[in-house]
Amino acid sequence: MGAIEDVYADLDADVSLEEFREAVEEKVEQMGGLADEETAAMLIAHELDEEGGEVESVADIEPGMEEVKFVAKVVGVGDVRTFERDDEDREDGRVLNVEVADETGSVRITFWDKQADAGEDELEVGDVLRIAGRPKEGYNGVEVNVDQAEPDDETDIDVQVQDTYRVEDLSLGLSDVNLRGKVLDTDSVRTFSRDDGSEGKVANLKLGDPTGRIRVTLWDERTEAAERLDPGVSVEVVDGYVRERDGDLELHVGNRGAVEEIEEDVEYVPETADIAGLEIGDVVDVGGVVRSADPKRTFDRDDGSEGQVRNIRVQDETGDLRVALWGEKADKEIAPGDEVQLADIEIQDGWEDDIEGSAGWQSTVTVLGEAGPGAAGGDAGDGSAGGGGETGLDAFGGDGDADGGTGDSTASTSGSAGADGDAESDGEYVEFTGTVVQAGDPIILDDGEQTVSVESSADVTLGQKVTARGELSDGTLDAEDVF
Secondary structure, X not given: OOHHHHHHHOOOXXXXXXXXXXXXXXXXXXXXXXXXXXXXXXXXXXXXXXOOOEOOOHHHOOOOOOOEEEEEEEEEEOOOEEEOOOOOOOOOEEEEEEEXXXXXXXXXXXXXXXXXXXXXXXXXXXXXXXXXXXXXXXXXXXXEEEEEEEEOOOOOOOOOOOOEEOHHHOOOOOOOEEEEEEEEEEOOOEEEEOOOOOEEEXXXXXXXXXXXXXXXXXXXXXHHHHHHOOOOOEEEEEXXXXXXXXXXXXXXXXXXXXXXXXXXXXXXXXXOXXXXXXXXXXXXXXXXXXXXXXXXXXXXXXXXXXXXXXXXXXXXXXXXXXXXXXXXXXXXXXXXXXXEEEEEEXXXXXXXXXXEEEEOOOOEEXXXXXXXXXHOOOOOOOOOOOOOOOOHHHHHHOOOXXXXXXXXHHHHHOOOOOOOOOOOOOOEEEEEEEEEEEOXXXXXXXXXXXXXXXXXXXXXXXXXXXXEXXXXXXXXXXXXXXX
């Protein structure tokens, strides 16, 4: 082979040998005999390598690539920021961050100085750009320092851009996302060290709206929202951006974004599976009333760290399920009689050939209605669970009254067990008022301070508040009357 063929054989470019030979001959002619065919071939090969870097999609861009060329749609335009340079003789620098995306993902591109000024004046959300630049690792993933960007009116990028989103509208690559939802769960703030030695902070929320739910990741200053907001309040996320983790979409909020409580009550209606139909391996949502709640236990992991877990038993109209709450979820204030919704729990093989649920870091545990003093038989003469309308146990388990109203007599004896209020008195005729946390045989009532087993054939409903009268012996009330 000749010199041209030798150089061509090592060339990694989409060009034919004939096209390469013609380019070499033109280069020799251009240089007026100052370069032979081998030198000209090497120069052409270098030029072709410089033209390389074309990637098929945003997802193909990785830090460490010398240069990339790609086409993407503008989905967010930031503000130009100024900064002081190390060289005091030079004027302040300017930088503009722009979020672009295609069907495979999104990436932040960065314009500097004059390019930043031009980008702020000319770029709009929805523009399609043909971009050349140098990738690097940024705080929130890969970024591209732009060498050149020009409009591309011929290419269609199928990425949705709108002002306000619902959970079902989100897709990988979106930024400047505004979304309203109900807080379902919060995590504690965690710290970490960045590669540059600085300390970062991260925390998570779970939000739901009428179309679904999503995990929200908060960074640095925005992590305070996880400590400020309580489950059940409605919020608006402003200027979020969508990323992917373990195959699921997440909405991220950095220092440009915000999470603020709003007066609007955003509706979230979970779709739950029947407990009776669950099988090992399912990852499901279940809802029901807490039948029992064990104390939290701690244990040592293999790596020497300490873990914690708490078991609760949840009952719906079809059956009951033991659920293990791991990590921070074991700290949640959950008591018998509470109405809960458990999302993304994994069904596993449990004790004695039974199944059980596992609520790990990816799960959501939401208390929809608390037992409270009213549900437990305190000051609840109106018969409501929690003392406030169709919420909590009344909304879940029944109308809260066995006979349409407890009346003043129930209010005066609510929670009492004999003249001295001691449910442990044996052989005494007592009256005990509590919430039904087990409707089977026996019936179990809970008044918020103690539980009593009631022997009765009365037809009661889980979550209903009833009064039982009869003889109490060894912690069991042999009821003559349940109303």
